[in-house]
Amino acid sequence: MEDKITSIVTDDRIDEILHLNATKEELITILNYIIMDYKKFSMTDKILLQSQKLQKLTLEECIENRHVFLFLPGVKNSMDIKSQKEVRYTYEPKEGKILKEKYRNGRKTESTEVTYEQINKMLGSFNQSTGAFLSSKPNFAESRFIAPLLPQEEVSKREKVQVKGGQMQFVQIPRKNKPPFKNYTAEEVQKHNKPGDVWTVLNGKVYDISLYLDYHPGGVEKLMLGAGKDCTKLFNQFHSWVNGHAFLEQDYIGNLKY
Numbered sequence: 593m594e595d596k597i598t599s600i601v602t603d604d605r606i607d608e609i610l611h612l613n614a615t616k617e618e619l620i621t622i623l624n625y626i627i628m629d630y631k632k633f634s635m636t637d638k639i640l641l642q643s644q645k646l647q648k649l650t651l652e653e654c655i656e657n658r659h660v661f662l663f664l665p666g667v668k669n670s671m672d673i674k675s676q677k678e679v680r681y682t683y684e685p686k687e688g689k690i691l692k693e694k695y696r697n698g699r700k701t702e703s704t705e706v707t708y709e710q711i712n713k714m715l716g717s718f719n720q721s722t723g724a725f726l727s728s729k730p731n732f733a734e735s736r737f738i739a740p741l742l743p744q745e746e747v748s749k750r751e752k753v754q755v756k757g758g759q760m761q762f763v764q765i766p767r768k769n770k771p772p773f774k775n776y777t778a779e780e781v782q783k784h785n786k787p788g789d790v791w792t793v794l795n796g797k798v799y800d801i802s803l804y805l806d807y808h809p810g811g812v813e814k815l816m817l818g819a820g821k822d823c824t825k826l827f828n829q830f831h832s833w834v835n836g837h838a839f840l841e842q843d844y845i846g847n848l849k850y
């Protein structure tokens with residue numbers, strides 16, 4: 593186990609837990625500490641931990657993995673492990689303590705030591721102060737709000753369908769009855785999931801894709817998989833290089849509130 597590392601990956605930050613001589617319990621404590629940091633920062637408990645194969649992981653399973661992807665609702669989800677993240681934290685267990693170091697754009701900016709007792713104390717008071725909120729809200733990140741990925745065979749087909757018109761024609765259609773531009777909750781977005789009234793979320797932005805359905809080169813069926821959901825991951829699975837916002841600019845109706 594000595595040289596094993598578990599990396600918790602998000603879009604702009606990576607947390608690396610060095611296993612060294614730590615016990616399983618100690619590694620889970622460090623993991624909980626990282627998760628608490630995200631919860632505090634993003635003010636949500638709606639956190640999802642997944643493997644590279646996008647399987648949901650328990651805390652125990654997380655530390656068996658080399659890469660763990662942490663997803664937050666309404667935030668760009670990144671599965672990119674190759675490029676350097678803006679912020680990197682490392683946690684090195686040493687003689688019953690943890691050496692925590694922070695790097696910003698590759699340069700070390702902080703170095704602190706924390707004990708497991710300190711972390712457990714912080715976790716205790718954090719859970720106490722937010723426990724009521726945590727249990728009262730359904731976890732939409734874990735539920736049906738994030739459109740699930742499709743099997744790789746489906747992606748490899750790269751099937752294009754006959755559409756009503758080209759992308760240039762689509763952008764010229766006059767838009768009527770646009771909903772007010774505001775922040776929408778996941779619950780509100782979820783209601784718009786039927787042909788004629790379809791919304792989706794891409795990179796935290798809410799789009800009314802009712803009109804686009806007939807113009808999507810990948811077809812209505814595929815696009816409907818993101819109806820009333822966050823389709824960011826699915827979108828990136830098929831064509832991360834497509835500038836979705838450029839096509840849907842006129843149908844951008846607000847941002848996801850979380």
Ligand code: HEM
Pocket residue numbers: 750751752753792794801808809810811814815817818823826827830831834835836837839840
């Ligand atoms: C919400 C926003 C979306 C927009 C704006 C969008 C836009 C596009 C565009 C512009 C293309 C043509 C790409 C090219 O010619 O290279 C395309 C193709 C395609 N899209 Fe989407 N798409 C969206 C969502 C999705 C989703 C959620 C899926 C899958 C479930 C999907 C599956 C496909 C497929 C299979 C193709 C055809 C194959 C290919 O061109 O690579 N798209 N899409």
